[in-house]
Amino acid sequence: MTDPHQTEVFERLVRPHFDRLYRLAWRLTGTKAEAEDLFQELLIKAFGMLDELVHIDEPGSWLCRVMYNLFIDQHRRFARQRMHLVDEGHLPGQGLADLAGDLDPVEDRERLEKFRRLDAALQQLSEEHRHVVLLHDTEGYKLEEIEGLTGIPVGTIKSRLHRARARLRQILQEDGTIS
Amino acid sequence: MNEKRVQEEQELLQLLKDYPAPEADAGFYDRALVRAVHKSSRRQRNRWMLAGFGSAIAAGLAIWMITAMLMTTPQLPDAEPVIPGVTIAMEQERTVRLVFASAEALDSATLTVSLPEGIELAGFPGQREITWETSLQEGKNLLPLTLVALTPAGGELLARLEHKDRNRTFRLRIDVS
Numbered sequence: 106m107t108d109p110h111q112t113e114v115f116e117r118l119v120r121p122h123f124d125r126l127y128r129l130a131w132r133l134t135g136t137k138a139e140a141e142d143l144f145q146e147l148l149i150k151a152f153g154m155l156d157e158l159v160h161i162d163e164p165g166s167w168l169c170r171v172m173y174n175l176f177i178d179q180h181r182r183f184a185r186q187r188m189h190l191v192d193e194g195h196l197p198g199q200g201l202a203d204l205a206g207d208l209d210p211v212e213d214r215e216r217l218e219k220f221r222r223l224d225a226a227l228q229q230l231s232e233e234h235r236h237v238v239l240l241h242d243t244e245g246y247k248l249e250e251i252e253g254l255t256g257i258p259v260g261t262i263k264s265r266l267h268r269a270r271a272r273l274r275q276i277l278q279e280d281g282t283i284s
Numbered sequence: 285m286n287e288k289r290v291q292e293e294q295e296l297l298q299l300l301k302d303y304p305a306p307e308a309d310a311g312f313y314d315r316a317l318v319r320a321v322h323k324s325s326r327r328q329r330n331r332w333m334l335a336g337f338g339s340a341i342a343a344g345l346a347i348w349m350i351t352a353m354l355m356t357t358p359q360l361p362d363a364e365p366v367i368p369g370v371t372i373a374m375e376q377e378r379t380v381r382l383v384f385a386s387a388e389a390l391d392s393a394t395l396t397v398s399l400p401e402g403i404e405l406a407g408f409p410g411q412r413e414i415t416w417e418t419s420l421q422e423g424k425n426l427l428p429l430t431l432v433a434l435t436p437a438g439g440e441l442l443a444r445l446e447h448k449d450r451n452r453t454f455r456l457r458i459d460v461s
Contacts, residue, residue, distance in 0.1 A: 112321050123313045131305045138452065141312065142387040148320030223299055242300035274296050283295040 114159065115152055122165040129169055132239045133176045147172045166253065173254050219282055226276040234269035237262055242270075319388065323422070367440070369457035374433050377406050382427040382443055382454060390420040393447040397429065400439020403458055406430035420447075433460040 126147065130140040151158060151168060161167045227235050240246040240254070241262075248259045248266075255262075277283045372378040396415040399405065407430075408414050427443070441456040 115321070116317060120313070120317075123308070127308045127313075128305045137306065138450065141308075141316075144308075145316050145319060145387045148316050149323050152320045219299060220303060223303055238300065239303075242297055243303045243305075245301075270293070270296060273300075274292055277296065277299075278292065283292055283299070 111155060115155055118158055118164050119148065119151060119168065122168055125165060126168055126172060128244060129172055129240075130176075132244060133173070133236065143172060143176055146175055150175060166250075169254055222277065222280055222282045223273075226273050226280075226282075229276055230269055230272060234265050234272070237265045238269040238273065241266055323388075367455045367457050369459060371459040371461050372431055372433050373461050374436060377430050377432050379428050379430045380456065382429065382456070384420060384425045384427060384445060384452075384454075386420045386422060386425060389422050390447045393418055393420055393445055395427070396442075396444040396446075398442040398444070399431075400437070400441065400458065402433060402435030402437045402460075403439060403441065404432045404434060406432055420445075431458065433458070436460045 127140065127144055130143040130147075131137075134140045134143055147168065150171060154171075158164060158167070227239070230238070236255075237251065240251050241248065246254070248262050251257070251262050252259050257265075274283065370378070370380050394415060395418050396413060397405065398413045399411075401412070405411070405414060429441075429443075431441075438458045438460045441458055442453055443456070444451060444453045
């Protein structure tokens with residue numbers, strides 16, 4: 106049986122970081138189902154490491170690192186053996202439909218169309234470039250935070266960011282998304 | 285950087301900044317917490333159970349197990365996802381193994397395999413679509429499919445897994461040599 110006190114301590118430590126972790130899972134995996142799987146795997150692993158977790162100064166950053174390592178160690182490696190997901194694809198713009206309705210229909214359509222094109226452009230980047238640009242430019246992680254998360258040196262991250270942006274700019278210019 | 289370039293850069297950065305990520309479904313966090321506590325405890329008690337693939341699915345599909353296995357491990361290029369593929373010889377049985385990853389055990393899942401014209405599953409002559417109910421265990425679940433090509437056309441095999449309101453469809457390109 107699980108000690109109810111352990112469960113309470115665990116929840117107190119991890120719950121404040123749920124939104125950030127879910128977004129990270131989404132950015133890494135690009136699909137809802139896989140983001141949920143990764144998030145779930147993280148919690149299972151983290152609960153098993155509760156003795157360590159209670160002594161961590163910044164549990165949020167620690168959890169992000171554990172999630173990233175889980176993704177690298179299990180998820181991406183395993184993805185090579187998985188069949189391609191037709192329904193969910195890879196960054197197919199899932200969730201974009203949920204955004205409709207905030208603005209007037211024309212603005213909504215234009216906005217959604219831009220994001221769909223961005224989705225498609227991101228697909229043309231390598232995974233490394235896509236992650237760096239999403240973490241830095243979309244999620245607002247600092248270069249040093251990305252280094253802490255991924256273990257990739259800041260210089261390499263900067264270089265990837267530069268190349269990723271250049272490629273995105275080229276693609277989005279060609280399809281008229283940006284002027 | 286000239287003015288136009290600066291403007292493009294700003295447009296791009298704004299688009300990326302606004303690029304949305306959906307929120308988790310209502311109740312997902314609570315369910316995930318409960319599962320984590322439950323599963324973490326269970327894993328500690330039953331580590332030995334995680335060693336193998338789902339026995340239920342293996343038993344249910346034993347009819348398709350033959351000795352010559354082909355594990356498809358497609359090397360996905362970075363640029364875009366590629367549908368994995370296999371090449372099979374005409375009128376010769378070849379077993380491919382699909383791997384389904386599941387974060388949790390799934391009872392009463394429905395699996396539907398749709399075949400292109402000219403490709404059959406061994407043991408199911410003439411059937412283009414086969415559906416059955418199965419169970420998945422947490423982790424990797426293996427689905428061996430023994431295929432036979434009756435024509436050289438090839439095509440795409442779809443394996444659709446449904447559980448409650450969720451579903452996934454897996455694609456496999458089949459070429460015939």
